[in-house]
Amino acid sequence: MNRCILTVDDSSTMRQMITFTLKGGDFEVLEAGDGVEALEIAQGKKLALIITDVNMPRMDGITLVHRLRALPEFKFTPILVLTTESDASMKQKGKEAGATGWIVKPFSPEKLMDTVNKVI
Amino acid sequence: MSDPMAQFRDAFFEEATELADGMEATLLGLDLQAVEAEDLHTLFRAAHSIKGNSATFGFPAVAAFTHKLESTLEPVRQGTRPMTPELLELLLQGVDLIRSHLHHARRGEALPAKDQAAQEVLIANLEGDGTPVIAAPAAAFTPLTATLTGKGFAIRFESPKDAFRRGINLERMFRDLAKLGTLQSWPDLRSMPSLEALDPEDCHLAWDLRLETARPQMDVDEVFEFVAEGENLKIQPLSPAGSIPRLGDILQDEAGVSPADIREALAQQKPLGEILVEMGKVKPEAVGKALEQQQKKKNQAEASTVRVATEKIDRLVNLVGELVITQAMLAQASQQIHTTLGEEQMSAALLQFDRQTRELQERVMGIRMVPVEMVFSRFPRMVHELGKQLGRSVELLMEGTATELDKTFIEMLVDPLTHLVRNAVDHGMEGPEERLAAGKPATGTILLRAASRGGHIHIEVKDDGRGLNRDRILQKGLDKGLIAPGTKPTEDELNLLIFEPGFSTVEAVSDLSGRGVGMDVVRQNVRVLGGRIEVESVTGKGTTIRLVLPLTLAILDGLTVRVGEETYVFPLASVLESFQCQPEDVRSVKGDREVISLRGEFIPVVRLHNLLASAQDHDASGRSLLVLVESEGRRAAMAVDELLGQQQVVIKSLETHYKRVEGISGATILGDGRVALILDVSGLIRLEAGAAAVEA
Numbered sequence: 148m149n150r151c152i153l154t155v156d157d158s159s160t161m162r163q164m165i166t167f168t169l170k171g172g173d174f175e176v177l178e179a180g181d182g183v184e185a186l187e188i189a190q191g192k193k194l195a196l197i198i199t200d201v202n203m204p205r206m207d208g209i210t211l212v213h214r215l216r217a218l219p220e221f222k223f224t225p226i227l228v229l230t231t232e233s234d235a236s237m238k239q240k241g242k243e244a245g246a247t248g249w250i251v252k253p254f255s256p257e258k259l260m261d262t263v264n265k266v267i
Numbered sequence: 268m269s270d271p272m273a274q275f276r277d278a279f280f281e282e283a284t285e286l287a288d289g290m291e292a293t294l295l296g297l298d299l300q301a302v303e304a305e306d307l308h309t310l311f312r313a314a315h316s317i318k319g320n321s322a323t324f325g326f327p328a329v330a331a332f333t334h335k336l337e338s339t340l341e342p343v344r345q346g347t348r349p350m351t352p353e354l355l356e357l358l359l360q361g362v363d364l365i366r367s368h369l370h371h372a373r374r375g376e377a378l379p380a381k382d383q384a385a386q387e388v389l390i391a392n393l394e395g396d397g398t399p400v401i402a403a404p405a406a407a408f409t410p411l412t413a414t415l416t417g418k419g420f421a422i423r424f425e426s427p428k429d430a431f432r433r434g435i436n437l438e439r440m441f442r443d444l445a446k447l448g449t450l451q452s453w454p455d456l457r458s459m460p461s462l463e464a465l466d467p468e469d470c471h472l473a474w475d476l477r478l479e480t481a482r483p484q485m486d487v488d489e490v491f492e493f494v495a496e497g498e499n500l501k502i503q504p505l506s507p508a509g510s511i512p513r514l515g516d517i518l519q520d521e522a523g524v525s526p527a528d529i530r531e532a533l534a535q536q537k538p539l540g541e542i543l544v545e546m547g548k549v550k551p552e553a554v555g556k557a558l559e560q561q562q563k564k565k566n567q568a569e570a571s572t573v574r575v576a577t578e579k580i581d582r583l584v585n586l587v588g589e590l591v592i593t594q595a596m597l598a599q600a601s602q603q604i605h606t607t608l609g610e611e612q613m614s615a616a617l618l619q620f621d622r623q624t625r626e627l628q629e630r631v632m633g634i635r636m637v638p639v640e641m642v643f644s645r646f647p648r649m650v651h652e653l654g655k656q657l658g659r660s661v662e663l664l665m666e667g668t669a670t671e672l673d674k675t676f677i678e679m680l681v682d683p684l685t686h687l688v689r690n691a692v693d694h695g696m697e698g699p700e701e702r703l704a705a706g707k708p709a710t711g712t713i714l715l716r717a718a719s720r721g722g723h724i725h726i727e728v729k730d731d732g733r734g735l736n737r738d739r740i741l742q743k744g745l746d747k748g749l750i751a752p753g754t755k756p757t758e759d760e761l762n763l764l765i766f767e768p769g770f771s772t773v774e775a776v777s778d779l780s781g782r783g784v785g786m787d788v789v790r791q792n793v794r795v796l797g798g799r800i801e802v803e804s805v806t807g808k809g810t811t812i813r814l815v816l817p818l819t820l821a822i823l824d825g826l827t828v829r830v831g832e833e834t835y836v837f838p839l840a841s842v843l844e845s846f847q848c849q850p851e852d853v854r855s856v857k858g859d860r861e862v863i864s865l866r867g868e869f870i871p872v873v874r875l876h877n878l879l880a881s882a883q884d885h886d887a888s889g890r891s892l893l894v895l896v897e898s899e900g901r902r903a904a905m906a907v908d909e910l911l912g913q914q915q916v917v918i919k920s921l922e923t924h925y926k927r928v929e930g931i932s933g934a935t936i937l938g939d940g941r942v943a944l945i946l947d948v949s950g951l952i953r954l955e956a957g958a959a960a961v962e963a
Contacts, residue, residue: 216432226433247434248493265443266436267495 151175151192152263155185155199156229157210164205165198168256182206186214189221195267197226198250201237209244226267230253236242280373281323281574284366286313289613291362294355295647307344310358314340317365321372324400325484328378329368329651331497332386359648360389373505416504419448419479423526425458430470435494437472453525475526479498479505509662573674575634583634584793586627593620598840636671639717639726642680643668646688646715653692660699660710661692670717672724675817679796680726683789687728687812688713690786695732695810705807707731723798723840724818729811737761737803759900762802766790778822785932789814794949797838797899797932798824815840825916825935827943828894829909830875834943836916836935841948843895843902844911853891863893863904870895873955874906878930900950905951920943930954 152174154165159180166176174195179185181203189197201208215221225260226248228250230237238249258263293306313338321329323385336358342348372407378386430437444450455473459465476485484502491500540554590845593639596616603609643665654661672680691713701708714729740761744750749767756764764770768787793800798816817823817840825836826845853861853872872893879898916935921928921944932947 223431223434225436242429242433245429245433265439265490266434267439 149193149195151177151194152196152198153177153179153185153189153192153194153246155182155197155203157171157181157200157203157209158205159241161200161229164256165259168259169263170206171256172260174263180210182208182214185211189215189218191220194221194224196263197221197224198229199226200229201241209240212241212244212246270579276324276373279320280369283317283320283329283369286317287362287365287369290365291312291359291648292644294358294362295651297350297355299350299352299355302350304344304346307340307350309335309342311340317461325374325488326368326501327488327495327497327500329365329372332368333362333495333567335390335629336395337364346590357389357392360385361393364389368555372733377501377503383463418481419477420484421503421505422476422478422487423473423501424476424491424494427471427494427496427499428469428471430494431468433493437470440494444476444478444487447482447486447490447890451477453527453810455525455527459529459630461530477505492594521879533801541585573635573637579630579633583630586623586630586724588624590620590627593623619712633671635674637674638668638679638911639670639672639677639724641677642684643715643717646684649685649688650692650713652691657693659692661696661713662710663688663713663715665715667717670719670724672717673818676724676796679792680814681945683792683814684715684726685726686786686789688715691732691810693727693728694736695730697733701733719818724816726814726816727811729809729810734806734808734810735762735765735802736806737804740764754796757900759802763900765802766873792869796945797840813949823916823918823935823945824913825945826913827892827911827916828907829911829939830879833879834911834937834941835875835879835907836943836945837894837896837905838945838948839913841896841898845892847896848891848893850891865895865904868902870902870904871955872904872906873951876906877950878951878954896948896952898952901949901952903955916943 150173152169152240154162154169154176155178156162156165156177157180162180166178169176177188177192177194179188182199183205185197185199186206199208199211206214212226212228215224215226226245228237228241228246228249230241230251230254241249247266248262250259254262276388290310293309293313296301297306313652313777314333318330318333318337321327321333327526337410339348339354339358343350343354348354351493356429357452364382368378371378425923426437427433427435438804441450453475455475456471458473459471465471480487484504486619486875487502491502494500515524515533518524519526519529529959540549540551540558544554545551593616597620600612600616606615646665650661650663653659692711696711696713697705702711703709712731714727716725716727716729718725718727725828737758741750741756744756744761744764744767745752745825749770750756766789770786790800793816796816798814801813801815802810803813804810823836824839826839826842827834827836829835849862853863855861861874862869863872864870872891891906891911892908893906895902895904896909916937918935919935921931921934930947930950931944932950933945934942936943937943
């Protein structure tokens with residue numbers, strides 16, 4: 148089974164925390180610092196899940212979701228967005244772009260694992 | 268309490284209802300010419316809180332609907348969408364729907380199909396471009412409420428159409444759900460389009476699920492977190508263990524009938540009232556009335572809790588603490604009662620005990636007291652709607668809404684006040700042209716006022732309308748036989764005539780005021796509460812109807828009197844004065860009827876000895892001690908043997924312990940342990956008048 152997850156965040160601490168947690172859950176983790184980099188890394192790969200922040204330089208998370216869904220290989224791949232608050236409009240925007248779900252920041256490693264397990 | 272969440276849920280419902288009431292009040296108070304930004308923020312915050320709380324407490328349907336209102340209010344509050352009269356009406360309807368949601372959610376019921384339809388129309392209107400959307404014929408969708416016994420949830424889930432495109436793993440979701448307990452599922456493929464029309468990337472699936480689990484609903488909500496869009500997910504608790512399962516539930520369980528089929532079958536079933544109407548056995552209005560009555564009973568059954576300010580409870584706790592200390596003081600003093608010091612201590616402690624007992628009594632009674640606002644708050648909306656319907660511009664002012672009243676009173680006052688306010692708008696108020704012609708402002712004013720006055724609560728409904736037409740009342744009274752021909756009733760008597768059963772001066776009863784609840788209901792309820800009605804009316808200037816009520820039902824300020832060997836209590840509220848009179852002051856008329864002339868007015872004398880058939884050895888000197896009483900505008904002088912004093916008495920119902928006695932409203936226990944009867948003054952006057960009529 149494919150256990151490769153791409154995590155996209157401009158904050159390196161956040162990426163480290165996510166990577167650390169997911170590796171503990173026996174996942175292989177790739178990291179990207181923004182949407183543009185994420186698209187480059189994702190190119191041609193088989194991913195089980197993409198976790199992306201929303202506010203990032205060069206390309207934000209919502210645009211990234213749009214772009215990924217337009218690619219045939221990521222049409223049905225689960226994508227989670229990280230939102231800073233329980234902001235209904237951001238969840239809605241994510242949903243409309245085609246995101247599978249969301250994780251509300253701040254979150255604990257357990258919450259992250261629970262949510263990941265919910266979608267794959 | 269078996270379910271610890273239940274008590275929080277009650278608090279949630281109360282808070283949410285209050286928030287909805289607040290929204291309504293704010294909406295009604297909006298000045299559309301100059302909308303206050305703060306009001307809009309208040310509205311938004313209220314909607315937001317209801318949404319958040321109902322989601323937290325597991326009422327997703329309420330949350331989803333309030334969310335729509337919140338999203339409507341957002342641009343309004345930002346100033347990008349104007350607040351129009353149309354929008355105001357829609358929002359008011361929204362508040363009604365929130366109430367209905369809360370009402371049914373509290374009973375574990377789904378929103379009735381009628382409201383469901385209304386909600387869809389309302390949402391379409393709120394989200395539309397302003398072209399009004401009109402209700403489609405009621406959808407035949409009766410949601411299945413609960414399933415077999417046991418703990419758990421009945422779930423209806425319609426997948427979002429874009430589930431596949433969002434990479435949602437439905438299978439995974441069901442597996443997670445099954446981890447929570449025993450899961451049964453019935454797929455519903457009815458909304459699946461034909462193969463040619465099918466876009467394989469769209470998801471058209473729906474399920475009816477039954478999950479038996481002891482886990483809280485939160486866990487179930489969690490599973491559906493990414494796919495719940497409000498209306499597509501309905502989660503209802505299964506009926507509690509011990510209740511009898513419904514036929515549909517058993518068939519679903521044993522015979523494999525799907526919930527969707529049961530729903531369809533139920534939709535074909537017509538309500539009893541509808542069938543009876545079709546059979547021609549009953550008129551639709553009668554069914555409507557019966558339903559209203561049923562609803563009322565339901566409401567009565569539930570409203571038996573009272574919210575008490577923590578401050579009041581703290582004070583009680585302190586008092587009990589003080590009582591414990593006093594008890595210790597008494598115990599200590601009793602051990603050395605033979606010494607002077609002990610005696611002093613004893614009397615000091617007793618004094619303290621007396622004060623504390625009295626305070627405790629007052630405070631405990633205070634728990635039952637709730638602000639009159641609880642009744643008043645419904646009227647702004649009612650007046651608004653009525654005025655609109657009748658083409659009258661009416662402003663409602665309220666004063667003294669913080670005045671506290673016994674909870675029982677509040678409940679009993681709803682109907683009378685509703686009637687009085689309706690009446691004021693419907694009959695009391697003139698149309699705008701008539702008002703302008705009379706030199707009054709086009710907008711009429713109704714003032715609802717509550718005030719505490721000397722041991723009584725006064726509640727007034729005051730309008731600046733046309734006033735009572737006493738000529739017409741007199742004519743009507745004669746026609747209906749309520750006034751004996753030849754008598755000349757006083758102004759007060761005429762005013763009070765409108766409260767007589769069967770009295771109505773309006774020939775064509777409007778559907779608003781004439782709902783079969785006449786003004787006599789007002790009098791009836793006020794009388795049950797031990798109060799009285801006063802009417803002041805000036806032609807062309809307006810009418811004031813005042814309900815004068817005792818502070819509480821349980822305690823009465825009384826005048827104790829002796830008649831023969833018995834002690835009786837007059838309610839102090841009906842006593843005007845007492846005086847001694849000489850035998851020659853009392854004149855006999857029509858044989859043995861007696862009257863006394865008091866400041867030019869002839870007042871009938873009632874000999875309580877005779878009426879209550881009690882005493883033998885009353886004062887034979889002929890001198891009489893008379894107590895002048897008044898009730899419902901009629902006066903009488905009651906002859907007694909001795910005035911014993913004035914005191915507060917605790918009322919005990921005679922009816923519950925013995926039976927109803929004409930002329931007696933209850934009983935009380937005196938300080939020395941003897942029982943004294945409390946006199947019902949208006950009953951006594953009626954009794955005396957009846958006796959007179961028989962003898963004449």
